[in-house]
C-alpha cells in the first residue's frame with residue numbers, strides 16, 4: 001500500500017512562534033525549507049521512535065581514587081574495584097558517570113550562570129563575538145535534510161584561548177572566561193586521572209596520553225538547545241561519536257541525551273551530582289577497540305531550553321595515535337590526519353565516517 005506523505009506543518013499559532021527569543025538563532029528562517037520538504041514518513045529515522053528506555057548509567061565514586069592519585073600510593077582494593085568498574089563500563093557502554101569527581105558544585109553553578117548570560121546575548125552579537133575566536137556555531141551550515149540538522153548553538157573554546165587576552169570586547173566576557181578557565185582546568189585534571197586509570201587497566205603505562213594533551217586542541221564546548229516547536233521530530237545534536245580521547249560532560253536537569261546501546265537509543269537520566277564521561281574515537285583506536293566510542297545524540301524539547309558543557313581531551317595535532325598493544329586493527333595516524341578526514345567526509349557526504357576510515 002502506498003504511504004501518504006504528510007508534510008511537517010510549520011507551527012503557526014502565536015504561542016509557538018512566540019517561543020523564539022531575540023537571542024535564539026533564526027532556525028526557521030535559515031532551515032524552513034528543510035522542514036517543509038520533510039515528511040512524517042521520515043520522522044522515525046530522525047528519532048521519533050526507536051527509543052526507548054531510560055537508563056541510569058553506571059555511577060562510579062571517585063573519592064578514594066582521587067585521594068590515592070594525590071598520594072601516589074598503590075591501589076587499594078576499593079580503588080581497584082572502581083577502576084575495574086570504569087573499564088567495564090567503557091567497554092560495554094562507552095559511557096559512565098562519576099561522583100566525587102573534584103569539580104565543585106559551586107563552580108558548575110557558576111559556569112552555568114555565565115553560560116546562560118553568554119547565550120542570552122542577541123544573536124547578531126554572538127555571531128560577531130570574535131573574542132571567543134569565532135567559535136560560535138549553530139544549526140549545520142551544510143545540512144541538506146533534517147537528519148543533518150542540529151537544533152542547537154554552541155561556543156567552542158580552546159584552552160589556549162582562556163589565558164590572558166587583550167581584545168577589548170573580552171572585557172564584557174571576563175567573568176565567563178574566568179569561570180571557563182577554572183572548569184576547564186578541573187575537568188582536564190579529571191580527564192587525565194580517568195584516562196590514566198583506564199590505560200593502566202589495559203596493562204599500559206598510565207601516563208601515555210594524560211601527558212600528551214595540548215592546550216590548543218583541548219576545548220570546552222558550551223551547548224544550548226533552544227525550545228523547538230518541531231520536537232520530538234528534530235534533533236538538538238545529530239548522532240555522532242566524539243573525535244577526542246575522552247569527553248567530560250555536565251548536563252542540566254532537562255534531559256535529552258541518548259546513547260546507542262545494543263542497536264537501540266537509550267535515554268540517559270540526568271543526575272545532578274554526576275558528571276558524564278565518554279570514550280572518544282582516539283581512545284577506542286588506542287585501546288584496540290576494547291573501549292568503545294559510542295554514538296550519542298541529543299533530542300530537542302518543545303517547551304524548555306537545555307544547557308550542557310563538555311570538555312574534550314585531545315592530543316596535539318602531530319601526535320601519532322598508536323596502540324596500547326600490537327597488532328592494532330588500525331593504521332597509524334596523527335590527530336591532524338584524523339580531523340582532516342572527518343571534515344572531508346562531512347563535507348562530501350554530510351556524515352562523519354570516523355575510525356573505520358583508518359582500519360588496516
Ligand SMILES: O=C(O)CCC(=O)C(=O)O
Pocket residue numbers: 221223237242249251257296298307308309310
Ligand atoms: O549536550 C549533551 O548532552 C551532549 C553534547 C555532546 O555530545 C557534544 O558536545 O559532543
Ligand SMILES: [Fe+2]
Pocket residue numbers: 240241242296
Ligand atoms: Fe558528543
